[in-house]
Each structure stands twice: as C-alpha cells, then as structure tokens.
Amino acid sequence: MGKRKAEARDAYVIVSAERPPPPSHELSPAEKAYVKWMKRRGIVLNGVGVGRFPRTGRGCVATRDIAPGDVLVSVPEDAIITAETSVAADALTKFGLGGDEMSAEASPRLEREALVLAVLAEMSRGHESDFAPYLAALPTLRATHSPLAWSGAELAELEGTSALDHLMQMEDEALELPSMTAEHWRHVARPFLEANPEFARAPGGVRRRRDAGEDDDDIDDEEGDEADDDEADAEVLEAQKMYLHAAALVAGFSFTLGGDDDDDDDDASDSEGGGGGGGGGTTQAMVPFWDMLNHASPLDASVRLTHDPDARELRMVATKRVPAGAEVFNTYGPLGDAELLRRYGFTLRKNPHGGGVECGVRELMAAASMARYTAETAEIHRFADDPEDRDADDDADDSDEDSDEDSESDSDSDSDDDDEDDETDDEYDLGIGEVSRKDMMDRLRWLRRRGILSNSRDKFYVSRTGRPSVALRHAVRVLSMHRFQFGVLRAADAYERGERDDQTGAYSDEDDEDDEDGFGGAKPMTTSQIWDGAGVDDDDSDLEERQDQMSRVAVALVALAETALTVGRFPTASLRVDVKRLKQLGPERAGERARAGLGGWRAGIKSGAVKRAESGDHKPSWRDEERRAMHRARMALVVRIREKRALKAMAAWARHPCRSEEDLLPPLRSSDVVERKAGSKVRGACCERDCEREGRTCEAN
Numbered sequence: 001m002g003k004r005k006a007e008a009r010d011a012y013v014i015v016s017a018e019r020p021p022p023p024s025h026e027l028s029p030a031e032k033a034y035v036k037w038m039k040r041r042g043i044v045l046n047g048v049g050v051g052r053f054p055r056t057g058r059g060c061v062a063t064r065d066i067a068p069g070d071v072l073v074s075v076p077e078d079a080i081i082t083a084e085t086s087v088a089a090d091a092l093t094k095f096g097l098g099g100d101e102m103s104a105e106a107s108p109r110l111e112r113e114a115l116v117l118a119v120l121a122e123m124s125r126g127h128e129s130d131f132a133p134y135l136a137a138l139p140t141l142r143a144t145h146s147p148l149a150w151s152g153a154e155l156a157e158l159e160g161t162s163a164l165d166h167l168m169q170m171e172d173e174a175l176e177l178p179s180m181t182a183e184h185w186r187h188v189a190r191p192f193l194e195a196n197p198e199f200a201r202a203p204g205g206v207r208r209r210r211d212a213g214e215d216d217d218d219i220d221d222e223e224g225d226e227a228d229d230d231e232a233d234a235e236v237l238e239a240q241k242m243y244l245h246a247a248a249l250v251a252g253f254s255f256t257l258g259g260d261d262d263d264d265d266d267d268a269s270d271s272e273g274g275g276g277g278g279g280g281g282t283t284q285a286m287v288p289f290w291d292m293l294n295h296a297s298p299l300d301a302s303v304r305l306t307h308d309p310d311a312r313e314l315r316m317v318a319t320k321r322v323p324a325g326a327e328v329f330n331t332y333g334p335l336g337d338a339e340l341l342r343r344y345g346f347t348l349r350k351n352p353h354g355g356g357v358e359c360g361v362r363e364l365m366a367a368a369s370m371a372r373y374t375a376e377t378a379e380i381h382r383f384a385d386d387p388e389d390r391d392a393d394d395d396a397d398d399s400d401e402d403s404d405e406d407s408e409s410d411s412d413s414d415s416d417d418d419d420e421d422d423e424t425d426d427e428y429d430l431g432i433g434e435v436s437r438k439d440m441m442d443r444l445r446w447l448r449r450r451g452i453l454s455n456s457r458d459k460f461y462v463s464r465t466g467r468p469s470v471a472l473r474h475a476v477r478v479l480s481m482h483r484f485q486f487g488v489l490r491a492a493d494a495y496e497r498g499e500r501d502d503q504t505g506a507y508s509d510e511d512d513e514d515d516e517d518g519f520g521g522a523k524p525m526t527t528s529q530i531w532d533g534a535g536v537d538d539d540d541s542d543l544e545e546r547q548d549q550m551s552r553v554a555v556a557l558v559a560l561a562e563t564a565l566t567v568g569r570f571p572t573a574s575l576r577v578d579v580k581r582l583k584q585l586g587p588e589r590a591g592e593r594a595r596a597g598l599g600g601w602r603a604g605i606k607s608g609a610v611k612r613a614e615s616g617d618h619k620p621s622w623r624d625e626e627r628r629a630m631h632r633a634r635m636a637l638v639v640r641i642r643e644k645r646a647l648k649a650m651a652a653w654a655r656h657p658c659r660s661e662e663d664l665l666p667p668l669r670s671s672d673v674v675e676r677k678a679g680s681k682v683r684g685a686c687c688e689r690d691c692e693r694e695g696r697t698c699e700a701n
C-alpha cells in the first residue's frame, strides 16, 4: 500500500496537531467533596489522585513516581456499594435479588441488575445516602456517553454493527450490561420500585425539580410536558431516567469481585473484563476510586486489582513503574471498539484487539446457499460440456436422492427439534443448490453436536485482518456442502454414535447393496477421516471432491462479506461514503472528549460553569450539544468502518489464490488445529508467481 493511502486510511485516528492541554489535577467542588468523603470512609490513596488527561478525560494520576508492588489504593469493604451494603439490601433480598440464594443461582445479568437497583436506591436518597459525595462525583448519564443516552438518530449510525446488535439483544442474559435494559426495567426494576416506592423518588421530588426549572439533560424526554400534568406518570418517568443512569454507571464503573474458591486474594476484575466471571460466588460492586481508572489494552495496564476477604479490604497494586504526573491505567479486557462503545461509551484511537466483525447463523445459511448454487451451476455447465461425465453423474444423482430419502432414520434422536423430522424431503422438487428445511436442520444439528453452534443466535467471528474463525469455516463448510457430501458425513457420524450398528450388517460389504448412505459398499470411514481427508486416495475424484469443498467455503465467505456490505447489515452507505463522512467530521481534537463528554460541561474547572452545573443551573449550550453529537457520530463511524473493513478483508482473504486446503478446510478437532504465528509467511504457488514479484506478503491470518 502506498504511503499516501496509508495516511488517508488512518486519518481518523490521528489526533489533531493542536497542542494538547497539560494534564490538570485541579478538582471541582464535587471532586473535593468526594476526596474528603473517601478519607472519612477509610479509603487510602497512596501516590495517586484525580487527574484530567487530554485523551481520556478524567482519570487516575500518579502523584509521585510509582514502583511495581506499591499499594496505591486500599478500600475497606464497607465503603463499596453492593446489593448487600446498600440501603435496599433487605428489599432486594425480599424481592429475590439478594442474599445467598440469589448468588448461588443468579445469572450474571441479574446480579448486575441487583447492583443497578442498589445504586438507584442510593441515588434516590440524595444527600442522605451514605455514598452521596461518591455518587455526585460520577458523571451524568449523558456524560458517560453510554449508548443508553443516545438519541434514535445517533443509534441509527450504529445500524449493522455488533455494538447495536448486542445492545438491542432481548434474550441473551449472558451479555454484559447495558444490554436488555428495557426488558429488565419492565420485568424487574419497575415491579421492584412499585413494591418499594421509597427508592423510586428523584432526590428533592419530581415536582420540586421541575418547578425549579432544572434541566433534564440526561434523557430525551418528548413526553415531559404531558408527564408534568400527571405527577404519578412524572414519577415513573423520573424513576426510569434514574434507572437508565444507574444502569449506565454499573455498566461503565462496576467491578466483579471474587469468582474462585481460593483462600488467597481474589482477583477482582472490571465487571466487563471477564476475569471474575459472573455468578458462582461473585459479587458485583461499585468500588470508589478503583473506578477512576481508565482503560488501556491488557499489556499497557499498570495495576492489579485485588480483594482480600479476610482483611475485608480491596487493593489497587501497581504492576509497573509509572512516573509522577502520568496516567495510571486499568484494563477492561481485550475488547474491540464495538464492545468498548456499547459498554463504556468510547472507542480507542488504535485498538490492538477486536475490531473484527461477527456474523450470525442466518447470514451464514444464506451465503452457503449461494455457494451451493454457484458450485452446482458450474457442475451443470461442466456436465453439459462433457457428455462422458453423464453416466457417472446419473449414478451420483441416484445416490443423492437415496440419501435424502433415508435422512429420516439418520436424524439425531436426542435433538430438541424432533418435530421437524416428520417432514420429508421428497415432497419438494429441490432446485440447484437448494436443500430442504429438514436437511438444513440436520446440518445445524450436526454443527451443534460438534460444539460449533450452540443456538440459533450464535455469532461467528472474523478478525479485523479478515481471518474467519475456525468455527466460521467449519460452519460454512457444512452448510455449503452438496447434499451427497453432507449425506456421507452425516452417515459416518450416525454410525460412529451407534445410531447405526455395524453389527446389524447395515454397513457390511455383503448387505450394503442399496448403498443407502453413499458408502458404496465400503466400510464407513470415521467423521474425522472424512473431514480431514485422511485416507483420501490421491485419485482424481477424491481430490476433486476436496477442491469442490474448498471452493464452496471460499465462495460462501465471499458471499457472506459482500451481502453484508451491500444488501445485508450495511445497506445504506458504502465504506467509501463512511470514510468520507469521517474525514468531514475531522480528526478528534485534543481535549475534545473532556469538553464534549466525560466531565463534559462539569469539567470546565475554572469556569463558572462548574458551579452552575453543580447547583443544577447549568444548561448545556448548543455548542456543547454539537460537540457531543459529533463525538458520538465519530465513534459510531469508527465502529462501522472497522467492521466493514473486516468484512472486505475477509472477502479478499477467501479470494486470495494462496489459500491452502488447511486454511479453507481446517481440521475438525481443536487439538488438530495448528496455530500458525500471525504474520508468518505462507508460501504457495502464487507467492512465487505474483506475491513476491509484487512485493506482497501473504499473512497466515
């Protein structure tokens, strides 16, 4: 790639040359009150404080040179907010969202829901909360940049991305907050607040806030005027806004404590970092000052967070040297931009992780169907051109039909889709590339049995360099197979699992006259042998067969990418248009984030705006609003562009003539998968011919 092109590509990640403002350690009145509160609650800061940084906004600053092993912060257990330490502890237990019973059985999402309600309950107590100065120092909903506060138009910018897909997911309890917030509001939070109305009140009461003309800057409220007429409705609305705020705070600022049975210190991870996992002896917590840490990728993190249950203390321990004045970072995990945006409301200028894209099962099925059609049309053309093939193909067609007819008895007896098995294929006159619904169900079941698929909403990953995950390649391979090919695989599988007993003679050489499952009278091979091609004779038909499967996988991957980029998930704007729009928005300006977002208008330390903001008098200016909208649009575009690039790269990966059999048809068992080092050079016929001549390097991934 030419230098000029490389520069254009990365234009959006270059922060403008404008000199960034120096880090500021000056505290706002709310932050000063927070620091005093921490002292009162026994929280000890040793060598760190609240700082402001041009790229990350507010964060944790080293106030002296820090050495590895230094204990930088210690927090007594009773200074953290959990479902148990909150004012709502008893109410939550009564409601089934607290206590031991809950921890044993809880889904991670419900455990977090309990913390959301605990935070909400504390917020509703206003100044009377034991945690009031801590909560007052946390950002408003809008200042978190959480997509929970984005308008419909802003969210539309994320259409097609995994960020929006996860955000809108309505069933997956395993997803981290803020997914399923609407469902939990309806089915958990609202009933809880109806049973415990004392936790549903905005501090000072709705009437007083409205009469005082306080700006409701946290949520779009088109119904505000109407709601004003009806105090009950207004209170529900107010409670819902506070709930969203609490949910965004728990999504972006909470931690998971515990999670293993060791007597040693528990490793505590950011709740979204995944180290502590969810459920099974974990506790969700808001931990003062730990949450001052901004994110860096795992290798760049400078602290370890630990929980010592015996000492009833949580500690932040340095793992690296950090010079005085520099920012101290935590890691939220090896997350791509879509997840960083969905969960925390930011994207990174350069992100070594993720940045790829996810594809759903339906997309895979459509692409595989295209690959089947392409392969079979090509076969027909070949057949038409070469009459000698005709007899052989007639035979193959017969066995193909037989294989379909027989599929009833091959089906998975312990499948939960058994009712599907009543349908037979023969009623349908299947066209080129088509397979019956039953055949498709069989393929999906096969993938499920192999652990490649676990439910119909599963996602398959494509790395940002365009490399499809092994599972994705396995899945498209099975879905795009010719009916006969799949029949052979399925029959071997049934035989292996004992559904077809060799001793009955079903597959014996003598009785296999009907060649029901396409074994051609031979003893069936194992699934792995068929899959990996072990024992495949070097004769033309076997090699052709594998060549056919390779090209089906390649075509399916190309179709998957191109459909997604055009008529599928990104139907409205091309990659080129997105890049142009991003350029028009211009690069992120130093300090933009601090001005537009976190700490936003509360962060103008020296301006009177801070005092006004904290007294509730400050209205964000149109300029503030515009900056924030631009910032969100830029983040959405970054996510879209990175996902589109991954799709484009996958199409190029699959099309590349260098793709070997091992690339396209990776071995079935994970132990067989030979991980090649990223970036290692793969030499193939085309490397010598084209790639090397053109100075290209074919990457292993």
Ligand SMILES: C[S@@+](CC[C@H](N)C(=O)[O-])C[C@H]1O[C@@H](n2cnc3c(N)ncnc32)[C@H](O)[C@@H]1O
Residues within 6 Å of the ligand: 055, 056, 057, 058, 059, 138, 139, 144, 145, 252, 253, 290, 291, 292, 293, 294, 295, 296, 343, 344, 345, 346, 347, 593, 598, 599
């Ligand atoms: C745990 S808080 C960190 C402290 C926070 N900056 C504050 O002012 O309170 C997490 C939030 O900080 C912001 N953040 C964290 N890491 C960031 C980064 N590397 N770049 C930009 N914003 C970041 C995100 O808005 C995120 O939701």
